[in-house]
Amino acid sequence: MTNRDDIRDRLQTVFRETFDDDAIELSDAMTAEDLDDWDSVSHISLVLAVERAFGVTLNAAEIGSLENVGAMIALLRARKP
Numbered sequence: 001m002t003n004r005d006d007i008r009d010r011l012q013t014v015f016r017e018t019f020d021d022d023a024i025e026l027s028d029a030m031t032a033e034d035l036d037d038w039d040s041v042s043h044i045s046l047v048l049a050v051e052r053a054f055g056v057t058l059n060a061a062e063i064g065s066l067e068n069v070g071a072m073i074a075l076l077r078a079r080k081p
Contacts, residue, residue, distance in 0.1 A: 004073060004077055007054075007073050007076050007077055007080075008026060008073055010053060010054070011026060011050065011053075011069070011072065011073060011076070012024065012025070012026045013053075014046070014049045014050055014053045015046070017049065018042065018045055018046045018049050019035060019037050019038070019042065019046075021037070026069050027069065027070075028068060028069055028070030028073070029068050029069070029070065030068055030069040031067070031068045031069075047063055050072070050076070054076050054079070054080065056076065056079045056080075058075070062075060
């Protein structure tokens, strides 16, 4: 099972690269409301970057059910062996 902190660290790198902002510090409660540049277009870029970084394919239902970064971490943790 993959360590939650490792996933969060990797995910933080993906967020920083996607939004071109090295100051981003993820928290479980973070949502699109917390980042000015997180709009529908950047959301697609983020999802694609997450899929590449973690070697997974997320379906529309999974993506739509994500309420915050914590839920994304939990999903990625569940998807990794």
